[in-house]
Amino acid sequence: PETITVQELAQRMSERSADVVKTLMRMGVMATINQAIDPDTAELVVTEMGHRPKRVAEGDVETALTESVDAPETMLPRPPVVTIMGHVDHGKTSLLDALRATDVAAHEAGGITQHIGAYQVTLPSGQKITFLDTPGHEAFTAMRARGAKVTDIVVLVVAADDGVMPQTKEAIAHSKAAGVPIIIAINKMDKAGADPNRVRTELLQDEIQVEQLGGDVQSIEVSATKKMNLDKLEEAILLQSEVLELKANPDRAADGVVVEAQLDPGRGSVATVLVQRGTLKVGDVLVAGAVWGRVRRLVDDRGNAVDSAGPAFPVEILGLDGTPQAGDEFHVMESEARAREVADFRARRDRQAQLARAAGGRGTLEEMIK
Numbered sequence: 445p446e447t448i449t450v451q452e453l454a455q456r457m458s459e460r461s462a463d464v465v466k467t468l469m470r471m472g473v474m475a476t477i478n479q480a481i482d483p484d485t486a487e488l489v490v491t492e493m494g495h496r497p498k499r500v501a502e503g504d505v506e507t508a509l510t511e512s513v514d515a516p517e518t519m520l521p522r523p524p525v526v527t528i529m530g531h532v533d534h535g536k537t538s539l540l541d542a543l544r545a546t547d548v549a550a551h552e553a554g555g556i557t558q559h560i561g562a563y564q565v566t567l568p569s570g571q572k573i574t575f576l577d578t579p580g581h582e583a584f585t586a587m588r589a590r591g592a593k594v595t596d597i598v599v600l601v602v603a604a605d606d607g608v609m610p611q612t613k614e615a616i617a618h619s620k621a622a623g624v625p626i627i628i629a630i631n632k633m634d635k636a637g638a639d640p641n642r643v644r645t646e647l648l649q650d651e652i653q654v655e656q657l658g659g660d661v662q663s664i665e666v667s668a669t670k671k672m673n674l675d676k677l678e679e680a681i682l683l684q685s686e687v688l689e690l691k692a693n694p695d696r697a698a699d700g701v702v703v704e705a706q707l708d709p710g711r712g713s714v715a716t717v718l719v720q721r722g723t724l725k726v727g728d729v730l731v732a733g734a735v736w737g738r739v740r741r742l743v744d745d746r747g748n749a750v751d752s753a754g755p756a757f758p759v760e761i762l763g764l765d766g767t768p769q770a771g772d773e774f775h776v777m778e779s780e781a782r783a784r785e786v787a788d789f790r791a792r793r794d795r796q797a798q799l800a801r802a803a804g805g806r807g808t809l810e811e812m813i814k
């Protein structure tokens with residue numbers, strides 16, 4: 445067929461028709477549920493709603509859920525993605541640094557070479573854990589606002605000499621709202637005033653019941669500075685990730701999320717992304733938020749150039765035509781023309797939204813239907 449109705453398109457994406465209509469309105473297209481729309485518009489809507497469009501025949505738009513939802517037999521185990529959260533000064537950065545130093549690959553490569561927003565640790569067993577660094581919090585929050593998920597597990601750092609504090613509670617609320625399991629790292633155990641029992645009891649107020657108190661939340665006593673029990677914490681993470689049965693299809697066009705991005709004077713736009721599905725390769729064309737580009741170079745968390753990055757791998761992308769925002773999703777596209785089209789459309793939409801805000805939020809459709 446040359447066209448597709450809004451309703452049918454919605455069904456193929458498993459989205460509500462009303463949401464498709466709203467998305468169309470944002471794009472400046474007025475359509476009712478039974479109205480037919482042309483393939484190009486349909487493809488844009490599909491992409492805009494986070495699905496991957498696939499045209500079966502020229503002129504025919506098939507959103508192909510088989511592509512959006514990977515078949516069970518294509519799903520292979522992947523490393524867990526962990527975000528470290530906690531109150532100010534409770535030792536998030538220290539713990540990340542200490543955990544990074546446990547990476548067996550770090551010693552081979554001759555130490556830590558650079559700082560990016562995410563890194564991966566290989567344990568002596570060969571198992572891997574991906575950690576999102578502090579800027580990951582922004583991505584975490586931005587993604588959560590859109591209902592998407594970056595983090596599999598939250599490690600909540602609580603200083604043993606300070607106990608549960610406002611940002612501890614905030615992190616618990618965030619994690620619970622996102623449905624992400626929590627592991628408690630009771631840090632600074634080397635300090636004189638350390639009182640892990642107090643921490644465990646205080647956590648009950650926020651309905652975190654640790655194993656020692658008969659609950660099912662793991663809690664590990666650690667010291668980031670003395671590098672105490674880091675292996676136990678890593679074991680706890682692996683145990684939790686086994687329960688979650690984390691899997692992804694590595695054998696497809698990649699998508700994922702931007703963890704951080706900046707304009708580097710020497711290298712141009714550099715975006716650190718976390719691949720969530722598929723394998724990202726040098727030469728791939730992608731859209732990230734409102735920018736697009738062809739991957740010129742991929743750099744891993746040790747500063748080494750790599751050819752590809754699979755699920756749960758953090759990697760820097762060079763070659764984008766602009767700087768995306770933390771929390772933006774990226775999708776590998778089938779052609780430069782399509783990538784440019786989607787990026788242009790989003791850039792236009794963002795500009796319109798900005799103008800609308802500047803005008804006091806009145807008068808445009810974009811603002812009204814938000």
Ligand code: GTP
Pocket residue numbers: 530531532533534535536537538539631632633634635666667668669670
């Ligand atoms: P913000 O990023 O500012 O929220 O802090 P943070 O949670 O990243 O804490 P950071 O790692 O910067 O540590 C804060 C202070 O606590 C620093 O002076 C660290 O040296 C100290 N610290 C962190 N972990 C430990 C620990 O295990 N034992 C002791 N004694 N001090 C620690």
Ligand code: MG
Pocket residue numbers: 536537538578
């Ligand atoms: Mg810090």
